[in-house]
Each structure stands twice: as C-alpha cells, then as structure tokens.
Amino acid sequence: MPPTAPLIVQKYGGTSVGSIERIQAVAERVKRTHDAGNHVVVVVSAMSGETDRLLALARAIQPRPSPRELDVLLATGEQVTIALLAMALESLGCPARSYTGGQVQVRTDSAHNKARIRDIDGARVRADLDAGRVVVVAGFQGIDEHGNITTLGRGGSDTSAVAMAAALAANECQIYTDVDGVYTTDPRIEPRARKLDRITFEEMLEMASLGSKVLQIRAVEFAGKYQVPLRVLSSFVEGAGTLISFEEENVEDAKIAGIAFAKDEAKLTILRVPDQPGIAHKILGPIAAANVEVDMIVQNIAADEKTTDFTFTVHRNDFAKAMEILRETAGSLGAQEVLGDEQIVKLSLVGVGMRSHAGIASRMFEALAKEGINIRMISTSEIKISVVVDERYLELGVRALHAAFGLETAA
Numbered sequence: 001m002p003p004t005a006p007l008i009v010q011k012y013g014g015t016s017v018g019s020i021e022r023i024q025a026v027a028e029r030v031k032r033t034h035d036a037g038n039h040v041v042v043v044v045s046a047m048s049g050e051t052d053r054l055l056a057l058a059r060a061i062q063p064r065p066s067p068r069e070l071d072v073l074l075a076t077g078e079q080v081t082i083a084l085l086a087m088a089l090e091s092l093g094c095p096a097r098s099y100t101g102g103q104v105q106v107r108t109d110s111a112h113n114k115a116r117i118r119d120i121d122g123a124r125v126r127a128d129l130d131a132g133r134v135v136v137v138a139g140f141q142g143i144d145e146h147g148n149i150t151t152l153g154r155g156g157s158d159t160s161a162v163a164m165a166a167a168l169a170a171n172e173c174q175i176y177t178d179v180d181g182v183y184t185t186d187p188r189i190e191p192r193a194r195k196l197d198r199i200t201f202e203e204m205l206e207m208a209s210l211g212s213k214v215l216q217i218r219a220v221e222f223a224g225k226y227q228v229p230l231r232v233l234s235s236f237v238e239g240a241g242t243l244i245s246f247e248e249e250n251v252e253d254a255k256i257a258g259i260a261f262a263k264d265e266a267k268l269t270i271l272r273v274p275d276q277p278g279i280a281h282k283i284l285g286p287i288a289a290a291n292v293e294v295d296m297i298v299q300n301i302a303a304d305e306k307t308t309d310f311t312f313t314v315h316r317n318d319f320a321k322a323m324e325i326l327r328e329t330a331g332s333l334g335a336q337e338v339l340g341d342e343q344i345v346k347l348s349l350v351g352v353g354m355r356s357h358a359g360i361a362s363r364m365f366e367a368l369a370k371e372g373i374n375i376r377m378i379s380t381s382e383i384k385i386s387v388v389v390d391e392r393y394l395e396l397g398v399r400a401l402h403a404a405f406g407l408e409t410a411a
C-alpha cells in the first residue's frame, strides 16, 4: 500500500469484541476498510466484563490492591483481544500484527490506574503499515519511564485510540461501540433519545465531563488538542454515526445538544461554621490535601450572619474519606454538625446555544418542579447548567428535561 494512503484508526469497545463471533465480525469490518485502500490501526478494549472480572480477582486478595500490580493484571484483558483479533484477521487473509501498549511505546506518567499519555512513538506502527499490515494495539495501557505497565482509567481505550490517531496524524479516528452514535442523552435511560449527526467538540467535552460514558473525557481533550477528526459509530449496524465537529456553531441550531448525568456523586455539608475570611480554605484545604477532587460548592450565610453553611460534592468513591476529614475539621472549627448524602445524582443540560438564548435555566427548573423534583444544588457555566437531585429522580428528571426541551425531535 502506498505510504500516502489514508490512515484510519478504529477503536472497538468491550461489547464489540465480547465473543469470538463479535471478534470475527470486527475482523471483517477491519478487512473491508483495509481492502478499500486505507492503512488501518485498530485499538481494542478487553472483552466485555473482563476488566470487572480482573478487578474482582484482585479485590478478593486485597481490598485496596497495589496500584502497580493492579495495572499488570488489568492490562492482560486487552492483551487477549489484540491477539485474538490479529488471528481472526490473518484467518481472513488480512496480514496483521498485534502489539501491547508498551511494545509500541505508548509512554505515560507513573500515575497507576489513571495514567496520562505523554507521547507515542509511531515508528514501529508505521513500518508495519508500510509493509501492508493492519496493526492491532491494546487500548487502555501504556508504559512509564521506568518500564512499568500503566493503565489509563476506566474507558481509557477511547483515549488510546485518539492519542494513536494524533501521533500518526490519522485522517479519522472511529470509535465503534454498542450504540450508533452520540444521542441527546443515554438511550438506556430515555428510549426516546435521538441520535445526533454532529455535536460540537465543546459540547462533547462537557457531556463527557458531566458523566456521558460514551467517550472518555480525556479522549475528547486529546481530539481537541490535536484536532483529530473523531466519529462515534456502531460496530453492530451500518451508519455514519456522530461526527465530533470543530465548527463553533451547532449546525442543527439546537439550543440544547443533550443531557448528561453522573450517578457517582456524593454531597457533604458542614453546618454553622463561623463566617470568617479563610473559612472555605480551612474546610476544603484538608480535602484537597487528601487528593479528593471537589466538584460543586455552595456556601450560604445563616440568618444571624455570624455563621455559614457550606456544601460541596465529591465522587462517591471518595465519600467516606471526605466525611472523615470534614468531621475532624468541624471539630477544630467549632461547627455545629456534618451531614452526608450519597444518594444524589447530577443532571446537566449542555448546549452552545445557551450562550445566545436566555431563559433556559428557568425552563429547566420549571420542568423539574412540575414533576415535584427538588433541586439540591445548582451550578452553571457558559454552555451548561447542572443540578443535584435525589438519586431516585434520575430517570424521571432526565425524561422530563428531554421532553421539556423537545430533544426527541430534530430542532
């Protein structure tokens, strides 16, 4: 194949390689792309359920397994699928070679279990492509400067694929999954969700950061940084999927692109702390020092103007740790009480059209009020509005907002 042939990176997620039949179907799709005159690099995830299975094995030995050893274990999931896919391609007569992340020099920092890719040396991959082979690379994994295996955090194969596409200056990065594109919201929660033909990069970034698992946030960040043309499509059905577009304007002219939600939130409140300068720092300093990320923050002065109530949210995994720290802080500050709530979710409306349209927040609050859904916290930015509500209202809330903004039909 001429070195000038277009280069496509295709990523297949867990369900897309979940069985031998699925792997064979993927091999056929890859071969078709290759036969059409493209260089193809394939990035694969572990077979569906495998990463969870490996995690459970580790936890059966140690409740908090060593991060380094956990990475050695988790990386095996993807190593299985690269080999099987390369075999399936070879058996179709399509020359292929599989590589682990370390073998193709996906270099990361040393933050085990959530490593960040620093750079990728594309030389080895290029040599294989020029020799006419399909290259199959294990997603989700890399290697640090000391030669340790690292992994990129759940859903990290998306990021592997986009980083690979950036390193090789690919013509397109295609993310194949079990839905046929990016929808106005998760179609598992709202069956009336509508597939988008395009979504702006900014909107996709917000959706991913606010909980939409269809793309890992870092994959979207990478695509933006290196201007990688990115598309989400189904490995089960044919179709053009959804293009992540770098144009500023949403061509569908919709005010709202979609609704994201995050189930893994938790809320902490410290009541009646003396209202003095530096109090926010005194409360959140120890939380940050323990490496717990804080998301939303609300501070409210009490009627007597001498004390303040302070509420913030963290990831549910960090809830117990954050509560422990906050109780200590409460003791030293003479606060009245500490409250915690793990049964909350965050619902967010996302759309670049918000910049030029007023009244979206009030429509959102009205739609939730009509369903009797109490809003616990609110936060806004230029292109999103997020609310925290009780977990039991997740489905009802998403569906109410979806209907209120007419998302089931094209704008």
Ligand code: ADP
Residues within 6 Å of the ligand: 012, 013, 014, 015, 016, 045, 155, 176, 177, 178, 179, 181, 182, 183, 184, 185, 186, 187, 188, 212, 213, 214, 215, 258
């Ligand atoms: P893969 O294993 O292929 O990486 P994921 O499970 O990580 O697949 O991501 C695909 C899933 O993302 C879909 O099955 C869907 O339930 C979920 N999802 C969440 N939000 C959206 C959205 N806005 N559009 C499409 N899918 C979404």
Ligand code: ASP
Residues within 6 Å of the ligand: 013, 014, 045, 046, 051, 052, 077, 139, 140, 153, 154, 155, 156, 157, 158
């Ligand atoms: N196998 C990893 C996971 O389950 C990475 C991925 O699928 O993207 O999170």
Ligand code: MG
Residues within 6 Å of the ligand: 013, 155, 158, 213, 214, 215, 216
């Ligand atoms: Mg995924």
